[in-house]
Amino acid sequence: MRMKISDDDIKKTRTFAAALFAFSVLFSVTAVEAALFLLAGALVFERYRAGELPLLFRRPAGQPLFRLWMFYLAAGLFSAVFALNKGPAFAYLPSDLIKYLCFTVLLSSMKKELLDTISEFYASGAVLTAAVGTGHVAWFFSSFGTFYQRAGAFLNPVRFGEILVIAFAFVLSAVLLPPKSWLPVRRKYHLAAIVLIFVTILLTRTRGSFLGLAAIPAFMFAIDSQLRKRLAAWIAVFILTVTLAAVLNPHLRGRIVNTYTGLRTTADSPSPGRVETVGNKDSVGINIRMELWKLGFAMFKDHPLSGIGPANIKSSFKTYHPGPLGIQEIWGSVHNLYLQHMAERGIIGLTALLALFGGMFALALKNFRAERNAYTLWALAVLPAYFIMNVTEISFQHVHTSFAVFLALAASTNSIIKEHTA
DSSP: OOOOOHHHHHHHHHHHHHHHHHTTTTTTTHHHHHHHHHHHHHHHHHHHHTHHHHHHHHHGGSTTTTHHHHHOOOOOOOHHHHSSSSHHHHHHHHHHHHHHHHHOOOHHHGGGHHEEEEEHHHHHHHHHHHHHHHHHHHHHHHHHHHSEEEEEEOHHHHHHHHHHHHHHHHHHHHHSSSTTTOOOOHHHHHHHHHHHHHHHHHHHHHHHHHHHHHHHHHHHHHHHHHHHHHHHHHHHHHHHHHHHHHHHHHHHHHHHHHHHHHHHHHHHHHHHHOOOOOOOHHHHHHHHHHHHHHHHHHHHHHHHTTTTHHHHHHHHHHHOOOOOOBBBSOSSSOHHHHHHHHHHHHHHHHHHHHHHHHHHHHHHHHHHHHHHHHHHHHHHOOOOOOOHHHSOGGGGGGGHHHHHHHHHHHHHHHSSSSSSTO
């Protein structure tokens, strides 16, 4: 007996996959990639049943950012061809392709009628993630009487903080520009979520996340005059919360205060060489990062056009830094996305990355100008914060953060589509 799949079945599958993607993008690579695969399958099957399968493969060429994505993928391929170590370089390229496919599938699947469901599950995933992270710190404090433990339940604290910054941008956007259909209880839920997520980000004690967190309300304040009164109150609350947290948590206070000391020490230190790994842990961390940045720039100077090749920093590390760096003999990242692209992909790769980022921001700005809503504000506000966080990390190369940003852009783009064309 042949099983028939109805249009309603496909719609339910797409809704389930979209909800799973939104909920799990904060904490599970396996679940979010499974959801992406399910979304792609539903999309292909839907077009096949309608006799529009060829249209599906032609349509990406007309989507926003298509040419910029092709430029980025081509730049990566060019760099891999001339890589010092071609094995890891070509092995890394599929991850670039997956990012493009993720953006394309989300843009085609996250229809306007799904956005309310997506926002519910994304906010719930953010609250769960933040609650577990804060609970982890609270348990450690109750057991050992110290705030030494950093929040980072599902991931390392750096990645954990970054994904929560992206979620913070959404819940703040939703509170500032709530959909008309929202009941008061839902808005109160998001108000509580803002507080929980904000505090959890502080407990990660990661500088990149702090910078991103500060950038979101500041950028919102700059771009939307209608929101400034409400934002001024929120910014005052945020500053008060940070001050109180720094007073109560000496590790957080040290993280903030010692940043300048670490930068000054590193600037005066010789390079390359063994960076100091004893004494103040916060200063040591800055020393290591600054040394990695110098190393990345040295790689770029030797290979300015095509770089040393994607995923080649680890295999080339000893050539540029024979001694240990901190407690590690070899590092695979320079902890700065832009320097990473300069080192691995040269000036062509960096240009392709900046062009893609510029296109993403232009798309978000275009959407916001077309319609002020929670989704367009989310995408527009989160991108500058995301670009800033990539100064201290390589977030664009990780699933959790890059997929979440693509979700924001897809939701933003589809939220302004009129009902009869959705």
